[in-house]
Amino acid sequence: xxxxxxxxxxxxxxxxxxxxxxxxxxxxxxxxxxxxxxxxxxxxxxxxxxxxxxxxxxxxxxxxxxxxxxxxxxxxxxxxxxxxxxxxxxxxx
Numbered sequence: 547x548x549x550x551x552x553x554x555x556x557x558x559x560x561x562x563x564x565x566x567x568x569x570x571x572x573x574x575x576x577x578x579x580x581x582x583x584x585x586x587x588x589x590x591x592x593x594x595x596x597x598x599x600x601x602x603x604x605x606x607x608x609x610x611x612x613x614x615x616x617x618x619x620x621x622x623x624x625x626x627x628x629x630x631x632x633x634x635x636x637x638x639x
Contacts, residue, residue, distance in 0.1 A: 595620040610638040 599618040603625055607614040612635050615626040627635045 592620050599623045606638050607635060610634040 596618050599621055600616065600623075603616050603618070603623050604614040607616070607625065607627075610631070612627050612631045617624050625635065
């Protein structure tokens with residue numbers, strides 16, 4: 547699969563404005579990306595990353611001896627640790 551992506555990269559000159567995207571008064575180069583799964587795909591990347599993140603942080607919290615309480619979306623994770631146990635968790639991470 548091939549996808550077109552547009553990035554505001556100052557270091558790459560825009561040589562073909564017709565193949566670029568204009569945003570906020572600047573042209574962004576058009577770069578072709580080849581691969582099997584585009585980042586952010588709801589089941590192929592996001593779900594897998596969410597499950598992986600939950601496993602990693604649950605494991606770390608159990609090693610630290612704190613009750614695993616967390617929420618995750620992709621690789622964004624928020625861990626809830628009681629104030630008295632924060633030092634245990636920070637030492638493990």
